[in-house]
Amino acid sequence: MLFAAKCNGCHVDQNNGQFNAGFRAFNVNGFTNATAYAATTPEMLAAFIQAAMAPRAAGGGCTTDPTCAPNLAAYLWSYKLPVSITQCGPADAPKSKLRRLTDKQIQLTVPAIFGPLPAETVWPNFNDGAKLIGGNTMADRLLVTDLGAEMVYSAMRPIAQAIIATNQEWAACGASTSVTCRATLQAAYAKQVWRRPLTVAENTALTASHSSAANNSEALETMLTALLTDARFLFRSEIGVNGRLTNYEIATLLAYSAWNSTPSPAVLAWAAQPNPLVKSQIVAQLETMLADPRTTAAIRELYKDFTKIDLVLTRPKSDALAFTPSIRRDLLTSAELGLDDSINGEDDFMSVFQGGAFYVNANTSAIFGADETAPELRKIYLPPGERNGLLNHPAFMATHSTSSTSGIVKRGVFTNEQILCRFLGTPPPGAATSDPDPITVDPALTSERVLLQLTHSAKMPCAGCHFQIDPAGFGFENFDVIGRYRTVEKGVVPIDASGSLDGVGSYANSADYAQMLIWSLPMRDCVAQRFLSTLVAEELPATSCLVTDYQDALEAAKTPKDLLRAMINDNFTTRSAM
């Protein structure tokens, strides 16, 4: 392969017909893809290679050899087929869907409409559970089952009572004997709850639901409980009419993408115009919404879903570790604060994963190896070279470990499948019943890494997968089961957190490994794939036209907010039938 030594860090040949990281770049038909490779001549391609490839190549690339980029471009150009890539069309559009609100979205939506509720409010818990691989907000997983229906009703009725007790308008009407105020409140609020105006029939049915109430308070409680229990509240509609989202559906999609919450009255008013919204209007509206501080929290949720750090609250850990609920909570908050800083700082959307600043308090100080004594989380800078950003954060490390060990295999599998979007496939023949080799070394004086290799990974047929899994886990070995930095394990055994991973490159330690991941094209592409899947609530394969378009759009993107801007393309309002 031309310039293999320079380029293999990213464009490694998998010997299976695929080029990790390089697949897109080597897809010469992609040159006509206007968004990323606006190359119509070899010279333009050379310029693109020089500009786009060099910064990513640690120790390689075309930075020093002036013939590199032109020669590479000429070589690739020779393979260019006289075929143009088909741009995403209506058939490639996301599918028409109903998307049930998540627990978090309900918690944000109700106060956004009715004002703050008491801290002790008990919110619906659909018990959806956290998926380790893929997104937690996939539309086809979020359902309302029998138990869910019972839970929603049981939760929404007290919430309705709380609204009537805390919202002045509702409280005044509840205490009144006038029925007029019921109709006034219904007209003002029902369309906010259902995110669109009610039809005449719907208004009539809603009025009928509380018409037999003994008094206003009971009527309002019935009305609110019905509105909040109804499928038209619980499910966001992205069904569309004639293959196109309605204006209200667009407003709702924007609001839940940018705010993780419901469209405001102003946004609903914007959607009320009679003509279909056009792209320029949608882009302008999104820009307005991105200025709202709620956007930071919404983007934070994307990163949390990608890294699954919420699970630090519940991951089983050995009692001996004293990994208390308050430490877990503080670690998650620490990670969230760090994410917010990066998001608000307009960092590159991949740079959000890196950095030497961490929020630490007395509760978490020992885990970070710091000496903070304050109860509140404060931003500190840890020694460079030890801990690098979110991928080395204790919340991340403790989420991805076993109950008492670092969990090389767990971390390796998660890195491959979730961080790099490399599906490991099924175990090979014989793997299921393969007994470990007997231990011939002293386990107390041997690293877990070496033990894993000696007893399991190096033998056939296990090696087939562990060749890929283990190097993706070794790079986190500087961090123990709850994310404490370490250079030795078992008291005396030196830690070796170095390694080399296809498509990522060689690394010397955990901080270095995190940086190599962040710089790698496979992770960048995977972030794009995962985030877009979350935004459209549908698992999208790497080969999806939507993903390719999105990745191309992100080539020019910089900030986390660009993740949202990139989703508005010419097909943003299009939906295909299932």
Place this chain on the structure above:
Amino acid sequence: MKRNRRSIIKSLAAAGALTAMRAEELLAQTQTAPVNVLFVALAHGWGVAGGSNQQIAPDASQFGWAFPAGLSPFNRVRQHCTVVDGLMTMFHGGNAHDLSYADMLTCGVPMGVESSAYDSHMPMSTTPSIDWLLQQRAGKQAFRFSAGYYSWGVPYHPLSFSSNATLQPFYTSAAAAKASLFSGAQASTVDQRIAQGVFGLVKAPTFAGALSATEQAKITQYVAGMTAAEQKFAAAVTSVNLTAPAVAGQSSMTDIAAYLEMIRAGFASGKTDTAVLGIGDVHNIDKFHETHAHFNTATYWQTRNDFAEKIAAFVESLAETPSGDGSLLDNTIIVLTGEVGDGTHTLFKKGHILFGGARINPGRWVQPALVPSSGWAAMTRENVNGGMSATINPGFFGPGLDKVSSRTNADLLREVGNLAGLNLTQFGLASQNKGSVLS
């Protein structure tokens, strides 16, 4: 002359055609009472067959056998037990656990499918689960509980599916289950009026666009849920005393006893005839899968022993609960299974343990014939297109594959379903119906 059932049984016993114990059990079995069925799915199975290193200890007769040390608590209720050693389930290569979760109670996961919209590692069934069929027949909601039955991919594994492959919900904490199933609150007039107003509205949602079949299914499930909730909130709930604690935040291990107590109470009160209990890594073992998956370790058998103790106690509690002329156990069938048979991923000869009354003819150790390698092709199952795989890949399970059972999981569940009142000629995928297991 028309003779009643009791006199027939007594005369058979007097003629020596039935043992005294068997006759007693048959007499206790109330023909008119509903047959309750409990399915217990244990992560990594019960280890009773397949590649287990603790085998059942037989003597010369079919009834002279004993559970191994790892399942020793079962020996004290052995007279209520029939062991099936073992049954063919799946044989497709891949992660045996992930492939089996949705197949355990359905026998309906096609060959070659390894993922679904629910999870990238877990295929779904194309046929309903046996508990759903029993629930539909009885017209009573099944009790479905999970005590930490999960793996690394998803937090809880669904086990039950309707005829349109919709997963059936289950409680994940005993406290929530108790509050939902056994709360004794009586709805006031105001409560009933509000419920009437709310449910009257929410059962008829409308959307601007036309819903596809998949999206309509979500709304259908929602409406069904609201209909069930309406019935619940409108009805007076019978308060039942439960002896096992069900407190929010208690461990999953404690939850198991609470779940079993709720199942006993549910069967005894007639609130339900069917229950499903999933049990997972409730011991919080480090490297749970590695400890349990590839070897029959001491840890594996210690945990089996703990679970066997709980089930044995449950069997005893049913035996002590009066029902009709006999005990609740007489009209109950308990099926113990798992996504794999034991620590070595056994799917070709997966062991099952049954407890119950005379319907299962207890006391037996049933060993279906094994199929020689020349017959393996006939044991395959349908792929998604209905076609059959050519043969089993023996390489997946290594050398020495000689353990393919001639009877299947579907055969057992079909028979159990029919013993409980169904009238099934086929269950699960058509290919999986080979013949009788229990008779």
